[in-house]
Amino acid sequence: MTVSNTPSQSDTPPKSRGLLSRQSLTVRVLVFASIWTVIAFAAVALIISTLYRTSSERAFADLLRAHLNTVIEAVSIGDDSLLQGNPQLGNLKFSQPNSGWIWIVDPIDAGSKVTGRGLTSPSIGGQALPLPAQFEIAFDSQYIRTYRLIDPNENSILVAETEVELDGQGNAVRIRVSGNLDVLEADVSSFINRMVIALLVTGIGTLVINMLVILFGLKPLDHVRASLEKIRNGDADQLDGEFPREIAPLASEVNALIDSNKRVVERSRMQVGNLAHSLKTPIAVMLNEARNLPKEQADLVKNQVGSMQSQVTTYLDRARISAQRGSVLARTDVVPVIERLLRVMKKLNSHLEFELDVRSSETLIGLEAQDFEEILGNLIENATRFADSKITISVKDLPNPMQLLVSVADDGTGLDDDDKKQALKRGQRLDETRPGSGLGLSIVGEIVQEYQGEFRLSDAEVGGLDAILYLPRAAT
Structure with missing residues (x-):
């Protein structure tokens, strides 16, 4: 405390704190739970979409390999050294122009006795596909290579290619089968959209459930708050009621603190009273005896004893106030x-x-x-x-x-x-x-x-x- 005539610095409003520091425990938990839920669900969505795309691309490549084997089985060399065969791949898109679904059988010029032009599906429309060099894209252990191209109709396609000998006499052909990657992308996009909707619904439901669980779980704290308010208002002396196992120690410690505070206050009041009572009689005796002294000495003793009495009263009051100061009571x-x-x-x-x-x-x-x-x-x-x-x-x-x-x-x-x-x-x-x-x-x-x-x-x-x-x- 300062006793002065200057303006008070205590009139300055307290500095504002951060947003979360002013929020309730429920809001804090919900905020962090929401952040974690968003991160977790985003990671799950990324992992699942990546795995699904990888699996779909593998299945698409396997489908082309199966079509490649079907074409191999359906093509042969006739007596006139011409390629012959009409592969039936079970997909009408191989017959639709500009569909991106194509099969091609070309004779390999080096050492081949096959004459005439190669065989192609109707979907290619008389056009040709670019052929990457082998040093750019190598064959695998099954002598098949796959690669991406843009066909003459601007379709993004995946091509499976192999080279086989048809008659055991060195007459080899190059067989290529392609599929339109738009089909793959459409399938993956459709899956991701459905997955995102499912995760959003699940995430919102999770947040709602978390909120309900938090509100229900923190309900005992409201009871603690209400009990403390009763103590502040003088309607109760301690926290009453049944508390969960996690909060019961806190309630016990608060009750112990209140009891300790009350004991300190009562003990201080008792000591102040005892001291005041013990000093009252000696001071009264001195004042009474001062009457028998000469006037000058009597006045001196009375003044000094009065000062003592004032000082004793002042410091006894200070002791009592110090014992009570800061108490919730x-x-x-x-x-x-x-x-x-x-x-x-x-x-x-x-x-x-x-x-x-x-x-x-x-x-x-x-x-x-x-x-x-x-x-x-x-x-x-x-x-x-x-x-x-x-x-x-x-x-x-x-x-x-x-x-x-x-x-x-x-x-x-x-x-x-x-x-x-x-x-x-x-x-x-x-x-x-x-x-x-x-x-x-x-x-x-x-x-x-x-x-x-x-x-x-x-x-x-x-x-x-x-x-x-x-x-x-x-x-x-």
Whole structure:
């Protein structure tokens, strides 16, 4: 706590944090589960589509090899050394022009006695297919090679080629069979589209199920939250109810922490009471014995003993406040306390007007009720000594959501800056003609400091003094 007349740095709003840090645990889990689901399903889709394409290409090549064997079986060399045969491959596309499904049987010139032209399927339409050199694409162990081409009709085709000897006399032919790759691509595309739709439906269903499972699984945390709220409101002393095995240790530790906090507070209060009781009698004895001393010595002893009594009271209060500070059980609604004090003050100061201005919807602070009463009582009593006709008590929100502003302003003559500093010192009285000990504002500052709040003196809008409190809100 700082006691000053400079602007408060605590009024600055807290820095915003990252998006996920403000979200609930449910949102975080759903976000990461969604990201993982998208990545996993994308990987599955890529793997399955790759495997299906590879399998389809292999099956397509095997089909062409089967057609190649069928052509070999259906072709022969006649007595006139001409090629003859009419392969029936069971696919009408070999008869359709520009279909990309072609078979070709060509005699090999070197050492061949086959005469005439080769045989072709009707689908080629009298055109020819390019022939890659053997050094570009080699034959495999079965003396078959496959390669891709663009036929004269701009079809992308896969060709299976082999060379065979038909009559055992060195008369060899080159046989080629091709298939249109558009058929393969159409089949693969159709499969991928169906697979993507299936994965999307499955993925969305998975996310919905994950959300339901998470919401159901985290339901006990709502019960914990509700129980903690009851504790903060003073409706319960500990977390009650049955909790899942994973949350039960947390609930037990919270209950143990609350019990420990209560024991510390009670022990501190008991020790404070014992100390106050043990010091009360010796101080009273000294004051009584001082009466038997000469006046000068008696006055000295009384002043010193009074100072001791004041110091003991102050530090006993500090010990009690320190024990209570930060406890979830330390909470006070300022409005009822102010209203109760004003009812008393109005009776004692009927010549003054008291106004309460509340501009906050949440007026719970983290102070004990008796401490707040002592703070506000000192400020109002001080204001009644210097006010001309009116005292205003204000309760307002601050940019800092962790604090609440409470101020007491009078319409008196006010103080200059030097007098404000002097007024905050213990035992200082600026007007000796008025009653008082000079301890009120000092006590206010000390109590507020113990609760980690702030206390300042400023100029009131109506011309007098404005005593401003920045008090910590109750834990929520």
